[in-house]
Amino acid sequence: MGRLTVIGLGAGALDALPLGAYRRLLASNAVYLRTDRHPVVDDLRREGVLFQSFDAIYDQADDFDEVYTKIVEELVAATAERGEVLYAVPGHPAVAEKTVRLLRERIPSAGHELVFGPGQSFLDDLFLRIDVDPVEGVLLLDATDLAARQLNPRLHTVLLQMYNPMIANEVKITLAEVYGDAYEILLAQSVGVAGQERMQRIPVYQLDRLETIDHLTTLYVPPSMDAHLLRRQFHELRAIVARLRGPDGCPWDQEQTHLSLCRYAIEEAYEVAHAIEQDDPDALVDELGDLLLQVALHAEIGAEDGLFTMDDIIGHLNEKLIRRHPHVFTEQTTLTSDEVISNWQAIKAEERRKKGTEHVTWMDRVSRALPPFAQAIKLQARAAEAGFDFTDAVQIYAKVDEEVRELSEARGMDEREDEFGDILFSLLNLARFYEIDPESALKRANLKFRARFDHMEQAAGEKNLEIRGLSLDLLEKLWQNAKENMRNEGNTLTDSE
Structure with missing residues (x-):
């Protein structure tokens, strides 16, 4: 069994290199560097440290994932061959080191021992330069794989591994989506390297225009107190609704229940549909917000009652979407729209079976939650599948006349309502026959x-x-x-x- 020891080369200065790391570098006969593009490497050469680097792999591979995989495989082979191997990475082994994460699994599975030595991250120096105590809340994110959903404008944000202008361009687009083009950010380069350290404040839109961006570039995005920016965040909606329902909130909002809000969800859904039909994007934004408010209110009431939270709602939805789209998330197969619908129905049926709520009667497939018109049409269509249907429109007209006559003869409100419902049901049958959307x-x-x-x-x-x-x-x-x-x-x- 071999042993691979991983150490960090620190931020860049030789005098900042941990003593334990320095001694291991001098004593080892098998030193491998992830890259020799590090400020301390020239000092190591002058100290007589002999090493091999993996920089050639960067030039040969198509992407970073391939680079890291090849580096790990070469380290596994070297450990098996030489027994004792020292692997040195920039900064600290636990900070922004994909190869280390891969080695944690690969080295033990190959039957070797993985040991970690000392290292110092440039983040120590960075926090000193920007006067930030990490306890205030800091997001450390990978610039090569940044998504808007990861960002929180209330927190200090540090973006690592912004190696080149191409990555900077992608980062710029993502930051602009959340913070806006003009938001001021700090570009930090060669932090901890004496004589080379540079700090530059720029607006977001200038980020990819700088030619000095390199592998020692880090980006700091300060937190924002801008109300307009913060109110675009989903968690702000949840906080506002909680306050409205709270002790010092709005009396109307405090009085609402799931039942009292029921009609508003329906009304807001119709408003959304109207905005869509009008092809009015501004109105659609407004109406979708009103509909989302209904979801937020129900979630807050559920949380107050100890029944469910917004996280439960979102989690349940996400799990259902993944479960009902196996062709996208698990099987990775190509289906037609008709096949997707068929698959969806089969999955729903299996879900009902597991819950013990599978369909028992012929009409169980028609949801009782549908609006009356839509439910009536589906009930009639379901009956038609069983062969219970009118053969032509003449029969339906006769049925309508019959129901109108029965309404005229009805006595009392309950009987009139019952007969009027029969008239509507018959007219909807006529609409179905003529393929009219009622x-x-x-x-x-x-x-x-x-x-x-x-x-x-x-x-x-x-x-x-x-x-x-x-x-x-x-x-x-x-x-x-x-x-x-x-x-x-x-x-x-x-x-x-």
Whole structure:
């Protein structure tokens, strides 16, 4: 069994190199450096340290993952051949060292011992230069794999491994998404290297225009107290809603329950649909926010009751999306849209089976949670699958007439409501037969009525008359004129506000 010892070369100055690391470098007969592009390497040469570096792999490989994998495999082979190997990395072995993370698994699995020696990270010097105590909250992130979701404007942020302008360009785009183009950041280069250290404050948009960016470049993004920026963060929404529901919050918000909020979720969903139909991005942003507020309120009420939290909601959704898209997240297979839907239904059925809520009756496949119109259409379609359906429209018209007659003969509110429901159900059957979307049809009728009534009001105004208070005969005349005029003008119905 061999032994691989990993040490850190520190930030760059020889006098900052830990004594234990220095002694190991002088004593070892098998020294490997991840890279010789480090300020202390020239000093090591003058001290008589003999080593091999892996810089050639960087020139040959297509990406960093391939680089790190090859380095690890060569270290495993060297350990097996030589028994005792010393591997030196820039800074500290535990900070931004992908090869070390790979070695933690690979060396023991190859039957060798992995030992860690001393090292000093440049972060010690960086925190001194920027006057930051890490206990205040610091995000340390990899610039080569940065995503906007990782950033938190309330925290100090340090981006490591920003090796070149290409990476800087990607970082610039991501930072601009969260902080804006003009936000001031600090570019730190060769931190801890005497005579070479440089600090430069620049706006985000200038980041990829600097030609001095190299492998010793680090980026510091200071926290922001800008209210507009902070209020774009999801956790801010959660904090605001919690305050609204809190002891010193809003009386209306405090009074709400899951049940009292129910109608608002429906209303806001319709507002979202309207904004989409109007092709109005600004309105869509506003309405989606109102709908998200409903989710946040229900999550806060759930948390207060000790039943669930927003994290539970998000976690449940994410798990369901992954579970129901195996062709994307696990199997990596290509499916058509129809195959995706079929797969989705099969997965849902299996989920219901495991919960003991699988469909028992023929109609169980139609959700009881659907809105009445949509549920009626699906119930009728499901019945048709079983062969229980009208054969032509004439039969449906006859059914409508029958239900209208029964409504006229009904006595009492309950019976009238029951018969009126039967009329609607029959009319929806007719809509299904003609492949008419009943929601769209009723919406067109609403638009038509609104437009005609607006026309009536305008015509009355031209005669100095108020629409309210006119006789029914005059109103009917105005209505018929509106119908005729709009027909002649060929007016197109719109639903703009």
